[in-house]
Amino acid sequence: MSTIEQLTAFITTVESGSFSAAARKLGKVQSAVSQHIMNMEIDTGLQLFDRSGRYPILTANGEKLLPQAKAVIAQHHRLNQQVTALGSEEVLKLTLAIDEGIPYAKLIKLLPQLEILHPELELEFLCASSQDVIQLVIDKRASSGLIFSDNVYPDSLDFETLGTVKFELLVSTLHPLAQVDSVHIDMLKLHRQLVISSQGSKVTWFNQAHSPDVWHADNYYVLLELAKSGFGWTLLPEHLAQDALKTNALCKVPVQFEQLGWQANVDVIQHSSVQINANDTLRSLLRRLLQD
Known part of the structure; x- marks a missing residue:
């Protein structure tokens, strides 16, 4: 079974282009990164990199393993974030950034339910274009965003399609x-x-x-x-x-x-590291926003 350290070294080497660059990015010596990957190859019984050239190149097996490795690391980050959130006090402020082109009038009628479930919650609303809303959520200036769908979101964002x-x-x-x-x-x-x-x-x-x-x-x-x-x-x-x-x-x-x-398409987005209970309540309410 590959360890988190091995998977991290593997992914960082692919993204950085070399063992030495990966070591610099991870703050480790190159031999440590190389050893992690060698151990991973031993554990899996697969050659992950072709080392015959100046720079390591992913083998076919490495290409197939890469998305799975990224998924494991992403899930590991989410687990750590959830543990951190459970050990801290609930954040009492929620900021929703909205594209003005989205029909959000019905949202006002849904807010009393949010208020009942989270009476101490402080709400803030921001209006911007969809691309600017995405950046507000990436920067964690907004807890959630209501936008017209983008084809590709950064890995740091979770999203759900609400309707059209x-x-x-x-x-x-x-x-x-x-x-x-x-x-x-x-x-x-x-x-x-x-x-x-x-x-x-x-x-x-x-x-x-x-x-x-x-x-x-x-x-x-x-x-x-x-x-x-x-x-x-x-x-x-x-x-x-x-x-x-x-x-x-x-x-x-x-x-x-x-x-x-x-x-x-209209999506609700939020940063995967932002763990606010009221966010889950809001997303549940927003699922009704575009319903007839």
């Missing part, structure tokens, strides 16, 4: 795009696009620019007002635009090609 939100391609009823059916997507490129952005300016699937003329905002309410004023076309969560659609301040862009609207 519909986005629509919208424009002012007075805008040229509202006056005629667009035959192809290049018609949109002739007009300014209004795009959601993060403070870190990271481009993701939900803030991809299609037009060469782009204005950015870090929340959907600003995009809504810009679109209503005729400054360009944009993709907005349908629930935010309902009133503007009813009053004909906005309309769906008439198009003949495939629609640019989509159903966006």
Whole structure:
């Protein structure tokens, strides 16, 4: 059976590219790292690295073992974090960071249940774009985050999908795009696009620019007002635009090609090292957020 020290040396060597680099990262002598891996190879009966070149290269067996080793180490970290949490006083503050495009009005109606179960809890709410919410949770500035799904999350984050939100391609009823059916997507490129952005300016699937003329905002309410004023076309969560659609301040862009609207997954995320009992209660309540 491989030990935690052996698995750590194995993973760090793969990530660092050499035994010496792994030793520096782990604060050990190179011989100790090499010995851990040799012992692991003896214990498993497998050669994990090809050492014939200047740098060790994973063998086929090593490649197959790597994800399992990472899973064991991740679980070991979680165990240590849980032990630490059980031995400390309950944290009485919970910070929820929310993407403003997510329909969170129902959350207010769910909060009394959280208040009953955790009467001493101090709540804080932050609003930001989804990418900025992710960073807030990574930095542990927020206990949990409510965001539009990212394809890949850092290993330090846990996530759960709650449901979907519909986005629509919208424009002012007075805008040229509202006056005629667009035959192809290049018609949109002739007009300014209004795009959601993060403070870190990271481009993701939900803030991809299609037009060469782009204005950015870090929340959907600003995009809504810009679109209503005729400054360009944009993709907005349908629930935010309902009133503007009813009053004909906005309309769906008439198009003949495939629609640019989509159903966006909504995830709740939290840092795996943050152990707050109220977080579990909140996640349970959030599962009802997007239910009809």
